[in-house]
Amino acid sequence: MLSRTADNLYWLARYMERADFLARAIQASRRLAALPKAYGGDETEWESVLLSSGASLSFDASGRPVDEANVIEFLTFAPENPGSIRNCLEQARANARAVRTALTIEMWESINDAYLEMRALESRGVVPCAEELARFLEVIKQTSLTYDGGAYRTMLRNDAYWFSRVGLFIERADNTARLLDVKYHVLLPEKEIVGGSLDYFQWSAILRAVSAHTAYHWVYRTSMKPWLVADLLILRPEMPRSLISCYESIVRNLDNLARAHGRQGVSQRHARGVYGKLEKLNMESVFQGGLHEFVQSFISENNRLAALISEQYLF
């Protein structure tokens, strides 16, 4: 496969995953921000969603006050935010268009439909109303489901598929890690006791953001506990968003590539290394060393993998 095609597919998958994550993060934050103050309803929620999406620097640069309307606008439609849903979708479509030959019709149509919908919404007015926004976020989530389902059900299992999957899981691992980091360190005020009601709703919002609320109860059969949420999102292989699950998939897809190309390389070795570390890890040692430190080091290892992949395959 052309290196450029591989690169485009990889980034296409990342942009789609990122758009989905943003939509979910916004929805979760709205839910949290709508709570009474005593339960955690507070504007800090909007700061945290900016942080977890990696957009806080560019938002600060815009000079706007942090409030619900501003943040949502910035994360959804703002053309000046390179990481807005709008720009993710536009980038995804540009990548998809460049590699249409490597996509199935279902995949292309799901992206193109969402893009057309977005353009229609944009052309109607300046600021979409709350209802339109909610609908748009649903469309984005739906699109990522259809796209993902389309890939899963219609793509040949060849390098096009494997590069897409690798992109998706690298992005997903990054998103999960950021989510954990931000919630744990920024949101919880000093005086708040771990396990208090504020804590409860915040952790619960994290789980909702990634559609893991029910999963938590199935796995642990107990009330919300921060270290268990962290356990679920880091170490539980049965949880499809957990870091370990993402790495299991990354290793498998990179191995498929290596087999097809007849050689293992730096990216395979690095991914296996990260996966191996996660396998040996337990939550006690994570908390001892500090969750924040753990997450930071994971994020940089994950970025390192992305760099190694482009070095190995994308020239």
Add this chain to the structure above:
Amino acid sequence: MDSRITQFDELAGADGRTRAPYRKLSQWLAETPPELLASRREQAELLFRRIGITFAVYGAQEATERLIPFDILPRILSRSEWTTLEKGLIQRVTALNAFLADIYGAGEILRAGIVPADIVYRNPAYCPEMAGRRVPFDIYVHIAGVDIVRTDDQGFFVLEDNARTPSGVSYMLENREVMMRLFPELFALHRVAPIENYPDELLATLRSVAPQRANGDPTIVLMTPGQYNSAFYEHSFLADKLGVELVEGRDLFVRDDVVYMRTTEGPRRVDVIYRRIDDDFLDPLCFRPDSALGVAGLMGAYQSGNVTLANAVGAGAADDKAMYTYMPDIIQFYLGEAPLLQNVQTFRCRETEALTYVLDHLDELVVKEVNGSGGYGMLVGPHATRAQIEEFRAKLKAHPEIFIAQPTLALSTCPIAMASGVAPRHVDLRPFVLQGANGARVVPGGLTRVAMTEKSLVVNSSQGGGTKDTWVIDDAWSAEEAMGQA
């Protein structure tokens, strides 16, 4: 049907009696409620938009991707009409190839005085780098799009030969797919010759001209300027149908006169490039140094015979509008045959007598720049204002040699379905001719372009023209009629 229309209508004929190929369609139209047509029009638009069959418009910031208007009524040719057309097209492309081989080789036609040498050598599309070199199988034009018009049912005229990188074949194929989804009942009524084998034929053509060393299993790629090119949809569509990589210049590199593409498994050698990028942009070392679209060293690899380019470099020398005027003589010279398809009467403004005539009749003529394309740089006399005519008169006097003029043709019309009902619009036809080492072929059909506005003769998509599906159907009615009479 509007009785004031004086042009030949392909459905109504000259006498207003439905022509044979259109009888079933005409009857079906009479029985079909207008609401059904309206709903199918909407469906068609939706299909095109969803599939993303668009073309990019240069300079238009807002709408960088547009849909080409699509008309849901087919344009129908009978098998016997098609057979004539097909023979004429193949004859024409065969002659074009012989001509190109000659002007880059021995130059016999120039020495024989049939075509003036300066027209060839001063033609900007003539490529001196190709002089004295042979291309594989002496084929320069592997893919030609020949623009055809008709003015009555007596025959076809060639309006233009496109020998560089003719586009539109994806519309021919997609129009058919959309029609089959929208009107299964119409296909059940007619027996329409299939065109879906075009990509296979194209692939066979490209394989047939691969360098020897590929040993019958060449690596073929389609080269595009990229996704901002107006025909990018077509490029990706064709690469997909051919099952070949769609590459940009940056995906290729040349080492020791061999072309490679960058793949995830390392460099892979390339044997045939179906390039949809103009000569000027192919190789910055050889042509425009400012071009980032091409591949440095590509011409060296080409001239060493390590890679085949389709169409060949310099093929554009044959599709210049000045050269067009000599096509009947060119056919006669190389094939010893009379041309089967007529040229439209054309005045060469470089000739004094012709120029005088043209200047005296500007309001009746269409004047074109010999190197212009897509409806740019032309004057449509009968539709031009006084000022436009005077402006062109000045241009003509200053540089008569870069202009030709043609009478405004009474182009035939075909019915289109509009919101307000069915109405006739002017059409032309672009069939696609393939020429490989294994012979020439044309799939039965082509791209019918339609001027969407009433009375307009402009069918170019960049100027708002539309398209419709083109059907070649068996002359079954003649058998039926014969039986009816028996």
